[in-house]
Amino acid sequence: MPKQMPFEKRCKEALKSVESFAKTANNWGEIHNMFLGIGGKMFEFFPEASERTKFSGTEEYKQIKQIMSDAPEGVPDMPRDQVSGKFVVRLPVSLHAALVREAKEEGVSLNQLCEVKLAVQLRAVV
Numbered sequence: 001m002p003k004q005m006p007f008e009k010r011c012k013e014a015l016k017s018v019e020s021f022a023k024t025a026n027n028w029g030e031i032h033n034m035f036l037g038i039g040g041k042m043f044e045f046f047p048e049a050s051e052r053t054k055f056s057g058t059e060e061y062k063q064i065k066q067i068m069s070d071a072p073e074g075v076p077d078m079p080r081d082q083v084s085g086k087f088v089v090r091l092p093v094s095l096h097a098a099l100v101r102e103a104k105e106e107g108v109s110l111n112q113l114c115e116v117k118l119a120v121q122l123r124a125v126v
Helices: 007-022 028-036 041-045 049-055 059-070 093-106 110-122
Strands: none
Touching: 007 028, 007 041, 007 049, 007 059, 028 041, 028 059, 028 110, 041 049, 049 093, 093 110
């Protein structure tokens, strides 16, 4: 993705790429990995951490998150109405601090960073 392309155009193109991929993806994990995973399209469209932070506040990003939310779970024995999409994890302070630092360096939210880290580990299962 050319860096010279205006930010707004890259936002629209990012959304188009996810919409296109979602048509053939089997589950939310595939969409998530394709876009937000390590080496994902988000990093091609927005190579700078500051751009990723800015993008996470756009309407296009909200639509991408909705596409992922609407995608099949990929876990047939776990109906969607039995999970909320939220859970609390207690971590050692040092691990929490390390995750916060890494998220800041990557220009993503702590939630986004943890989603990617969990999704990468689930890739073989989902």
